[in-house]
Amino acid sequence: MKTRIDNGGVTIVFADKPSDAIRSALKASGFRWSPAGQVWWRRRVTGAADLITYLDRMLHPDRPDGNCWNCREPGKFRPRxxxxxxxxxxxxxxDLAHEATAEGGR
Ligand SMILES: [Zn+2]
Incomplete structure (x- = not known):
C-alpha cells in the first residue's frame, strides 16, 4: 500500500486488489475508486493518518506496530x-499512572 497526502487530498494505491473489508472501509471513509488512475482517493485530508494506520493493520494483521519508545520491545500497540x-x-x-499523579499534583 502506498499513500500520498497533500493539499489536494489523499491517494492510496494497492499492489493487489484490496479485500472486500478494506474496500468497504475506504468507501465508508469517503474514498472513491478512480479507474483512470487505478487509485483510491478523497479530497479530505483530516483523519487520513489514522485511517491509513487502520488499513495497514488490516493488510498486515500480524506485523508488529514497531518498538516501544520506552523499553524498545516490539509489539502491537498505539493505543491512542x-x-x-x-x-x-x-x-x-x-505512563497513565504518571499522568494521574501529575494531574493530582496540580
Ligand atoms: Zn515498553
Whole structure:
C-alpha cells in the first residue's frame, strides 16, 4: 500500500486488489475508486493518518506496530492513535499512572 497526502487530498494505491473489508472501509471513509488512475482517493485530508494506520493493520494483521519508545520491545500497540507516543501495554500503564499523579499534583 502506498499513500500520498497533500493539499489536494489523499491517494492510496494497492499492489493487489484490496479485500472486500478494506474496500468497504475506504468507501465508508469517503474514498472513491478512480479507474483512470487505478487509485483510491478523497479530497479530505483530516483523519487520513489514522485511517491509513487502520488499513495497514488490516493488510498486515500480524506485523508488529514497531518498538516501544520506552523499553524498545516490539509489539502491537498505539493505543491512542497514530500521532501519539508508541508504548507497550506495560509502559502505557506506567505512563497513565504518571499522568494521574501529575494531574493530582496540580
Ligand atoms: Zn515498553
Amino acid at each position: 492513535g497514530a500521532a501519539t507516543p508508541v508504548l507497550c501495554d506495560a509502559c502505557h500503564a506506567i
